[in-house]
Amino acid sequence: MYKAYYKEGVGLVKAEKIFNGFTDTRFLKSYEIKGGKGIIPLFEGNRWVYTANCSPDVMKIETEYTVEHCNEETAIVSCFGSLERFKYDENSWVDMISQMRSEYCVKTRHNENAIADVSKPIERAKQLAKTPTEKAHTKAACSVMERILKTDPKFNPNYTETGHWNFFRRLVAYKKDDKTVTESDFRWSFEWKHIDVSEGGPMYPLLFNHIYGILEDATGCLWCEKWKDGYTDTLTIQPWGEVLAKTEISCENIGNVETKAGTFENCLKLSLDIGKHGQFVDYRCGKKEYFFAPNIGIVKTVNYFCENIRQSVYELTYYEGMGEGYMPIADGLVRKYEAIGLTDGCAASAEYTYAADMDGHVYIFEDKLGVKKKSEGVTYYESVIGETLEENLWQQGKHDESRLRHDINNFNLLIHSFTRNGRSWCVPERNTARKKLQIRILETLGENGEIPTAWLGLYADTFLVAAASLMECGDTEEGYEYLEKAFELFEKWDKIPDGELLDTGNRFVFGGIKVFKGKNMILLPDGTKEPVINGSWIFNFNGERMYYGMTALHGWEWFNKVREEERFKEMVERVKKLIGR
Numbered sequence: 001m002y003k004a005y006y007k008e009g010v011g012l013v014k015a016e017k018i019f020n021g022f023t024d025t026r027f028l029k030s031y032e033i034k035g036g037k038g039i040i041p042l043f044e045g046n047r048w049v050y051t052a053n054c055s056p057d058v059m060k061i062e063t064e065y066t067v068e069h070c071n072e073e074t075a076i077v078s079c080f081g082s083l084e085r086f087k088y089d090e091n092s093w094v095d096m097i098s099q100m101r102s103e104y105c106v107k108t109r110h111n112e113n114a115i116a117d118v119s120k121p122i123e124r125a126k127q128l129a130k131t132p133t134e135k136a137h138t139k140a141a142c143s144v145m146e147r148i149l150k151t152d153p154k155f156n157p158n159y160t161e162t163g164h165w166n167f168f169r170r171l172v173a174y175k176k177d178d179k180t181v182t183e184s185d186f187r188w189s190f191e192w193k194h195i196d197v198s199e200g201g202p203m204y205p206l207l208f209n210h211i212y213g214i215l216e217d218a219t220g221c222l223w224c225e226k227w228k229d230g231y232t233d234t235l236t237i238q239p240w241g242e243v244l245a246k247t248e249i250s251c252e253n254i255g256n257v258e259t260k261a262g263t264f265e266n267c268l269k270l271s272l273d274i275g276k277h278g279q280f281v282d283y284r285c286g287k288k289e290y291f292f293a294p295n296i297g298i299v300k301t302v303n304y305f306c307e308n309i310r311q312s313v314y315e316l317t318y319y320e321g322m323g324e325g326y327m328p329i330a331d332g333l334v335r336k337y338e339a340i341g342l343t344d345g346c347a348a349s350a351e352y353t354y355a356a357d358m359d360g361h362v363y364i365f366e367d368k369l370g371v372k373k374k375s376e377g378v379t380y381y382e383s384v385i386g387e388t389l390e391e392n393l394w395q396q397g398k399h400d401e402s403r404l405r406h407d408i409n410n411f412n413l414l415i416h417s418f419t420r421n422g423r424s425w426c427v428p429e430r431n432t433a434r435k436k437l438q439i440r441i442l443e444t445l446g447e448n449g450e451i452p453t454a455w456l457g458l459y460a461d462t463f464l465v466a467a468a469s470l471m472e473c474g475d476t477e478e479g480y481e482y483l484e485k486a487f488e489l490f491e492k493w494d495k496i497p498d499g500e501l502l503d504t505g506n507r508f509v510f511g512g513i514k515v516f517k518g519k520n521m522i523l524l525p526d527g528t529k530e531p532v533i534n535g536s537w538i539f540n541f542n543g544e545r546m547y548y549g550m551t552a553l554h555g556w557e558w559f560n561k562v563r564e565e566e567r568f569k570e571m572v573e574r575v576k577k578l579i580g581r
Contacts, residue, residue, distance in 0.1 A: 009033070011040045011048055020172045020185040021133055021357055022094070026050045026063065042067055042075040058095070060084045088121065093128035096121040097137065100145055101190050110425070111554075115148065115155040115192070122146060132331070133363050136355035137170060140365035141188070144168040148192040151371055165206040165348065165370025167191040169213075173329045173354075173362045179221035180327050182212070182364060195370070197283070199305050199520045200531025202344040202383045205312035206370035207283040208303040209350040211337055214284050215298075218247045218274045223292075223327030227270055229253040237277065245277035245285070257291045257299055259315040260338070264293035268326060292326040297335060306531040307521060313340045314350070321354075329364075331356035343385045345373030383533045386412060404524070407511025411504060411522070412533045418458060419535035428469035428558055435466035445505035454502035454515040457541035460489030464549055472558035479562070483571060490546050491578065502539075515539055543579040550575055 005014040013028040029051040036043035044067055052061040061083050069076040088099040099121040106116045122142050129138040144166050150156050151163030169189045171182040195203050208214070216222055217239035226233075231251040238244050250271045257267040270290040277285065287308060291300040296319065303312040320334040333354040342348065351367040386409045393402035418438055424431035442459050446452045451459050463486040470479035496502070498518030504510040514523045520536025521529050532539070549556050550572050562568045 006039045008039060009037060009041055011046075015050075020170060020183070020188075021361065021363060022185070025053055026061075027053060029062070036070070042070050042077075044068070044070045055089065058085070058087055058089045060086070090124055091128070093125060093130070093134055093138075096125040096128060097141065097188065100125060100141065101188060104145060104148065104190065105192075115152045117149070117155070118145065119149065131357065133355045133357050136353045136363070136365050137188070140351070140353055140367040141168045141170075141190075143367050144190070144369075147369065147371070152192075160374050161345075161347075161371040162194075162374060163192055163371050164195045164203055165193050165209065165368070167193075167210070167366065167368040169366040169368075171212075171364040171366065173222070173364055176221075178225040180223040180329055181221045182216060193370075196534055198532060198534045198536040199282075199310070200533045200536065202342065202346050202385065202533075203370075203372065204283070204305065205303075205339050205342055206346060206348040208301070208312045208314060209337075209339065209348045209368045209370055210284075211298065211301055211314060211350050212352065212364070212366070214288065214303075215272075215290055217277070217284060218272050218288070219249065223325070227251045227268065227292075227326070229268070240277055240281070243277045245275035247275065248273040254291070257293065259299050259317070261299070261316040261319055264296060264299050266294055267299065268292045294326055295322040295324065295328060297323075297327045297333075298337075301337070307519070307529065309529055310531060314338065314348075315340055317349075329362050330354060331362060344383050345375065347371050347373070383412075386533065404511050407509065408513060408522070408524075408530070411510050411513060415532065415535040415538065418462075419538065424469070428472040431469040432466055432473060432475075435462050435469065438462050439466070452503045452505040453496065454504045454539070456489060456496070456502075457493045457517075458538040460486050460493050461538070461541055461545060463489060464546055468549065468556060468558035471562050472560075474561075476562060480567065486546060487571070487574065487578075490541070490543055493541060494543050494578070543575060547572075547575045547579055547581070 001018040003016040003018070004012060007013050010028075010031060010033065015026045017024045027050060028048060030049045032045070032047045033041055034043050034045040035041070036046060046067040048065045050063045052059070054061065063079065063081040066078050067075055068078050089095040100118045104116055104118045105113050108114050122145055125138050126142060129135045145168070147166055148163055151159055151161045151166075153159050153162065167189070168191070169184050171184050173180065173182045195206060197207070198204065212222060218237060219235060220237060229252055231249070233249045235247045235249065236244055237247055252269050254267055254269045255265070257264050268291070270292065272288045272290070274285045274288065276282070283303070283305065287304040289302040290298055293299045296316070299316040301314045304310070305312065314337040316335065317338045318334070318336040321330065321332045322328065323330040323333060331354060334351070336351040337349060339348040347369065349369045353365045353367070354362055355365070356362045386405065390402050390405040390409055393405055422431060422434050424434065439459070439462055442451055442455050442462070443449055445455060463482045467479045467482035467486060470476075470482060496517055500517050501514040501523060502517055504513055504515060512525045515521070515532075516523065516539070518540055520532040520539065522532060523529055550559060559568070
């Protein structure tokens, strides 16, 4: 809601914006009227200066409007705004919440994000929260922020878990026609994430803890009164910028649903097939199922991934309060969902707390957890579940199955050795040595020096990265030789269509498994499929990778020494043709 207050012959004297439980106010601080009349007198030279109702030792906010030109038909008004914060008010709940949200992330000298200590505003916010919405906001926000602090190894050397997918959001919920919808105020939202989004990895199910958000992005609402037994529809959605996608919806009554929070009767299952709608958000697309119970809301979600051969399930494990309909929105409700069957020490959940203000507006506070237990005395690998399964099969006397699992593990471990962090930041000589070693290893995987097709993209990329570090080391001619080789290999790799089965090499080492190009999927000799545990991006390379590396302003600075050379510029034009730009 916006409110504006005017004075005849002066203009706008006060303005308010009321959104998501907060009111922002601007007051007329000073003005100069040289002429004109009416509610907003327009005359060349007229000037208005506005400020906010905040202590001058805390923050200075000013916005100035000046009529630069005016005639009988047109007025041109210039605007200049400034905001300068001097400190945070330790007696203001809003300021403590703002400090926590705005100051927890800082830049290091390497331009990387790092955690900062915001424990003081956390504790002060807890002391200052008075209203039910302030208390609910504080509880959820501080829960997420404290988890971010304690799970960061750089900030907390005594960590027992690492944080990978932790989020806080403040939503306002309301009815719109026959739908229940929410809006988020991003001034208060924050996150800390560090995750490998390879579909086969044990962390991938953590992504689905955005339970309400995935549903609303796909359908435009949390609930629609049309969702009844037998309902079907196709929606065109626009959740991310200008990207349009289609969502196929069907609904059916499935009776009872069992969860850790109990058994719920007369439930509806909403089945979604969500089209792609943005880069790096594949987890929000595809087939999903939402189970709703009357007077409770969502009690279970199932997310299908890895071409639907894997599922990530979140169940209601705790709740407080009941309401009306299949998606109640009411003061005092609490809904907590936990991921079922995670491995490798991973844990994920989403807790939603509802609170109403004095005007009856209901706010939802999201506390989303995604962590991994620290493995004491074990080098960090993406997953150990494969090797555990291999050993269990051997102990059970299933030797052939164990041997195949051993071959699959060899494949995954080789990928891990190529994709793990090389610790080569600012040490190009180290990178060059590592990449040359990797090239020699790749050349041993096939017969007569031929690279098995599964590894061709990685082989090309290794030459590309080695070329960059060679340039930085001053070995320019050798760098160009490696860059030329990268071109040759990327051209061969790009000619292989996505989805084609690729050879991995010696069947006595890798068990005869094959890789689908462009997917994080392998095909076993018996015809079954499995996801690649980590590093699946090495099978998704294309010429765009080479173009990005040769033109990126940040992250590929090793090419800077040659960027202005005509020879390099010609190669940039060449890669543009390769990718059709």
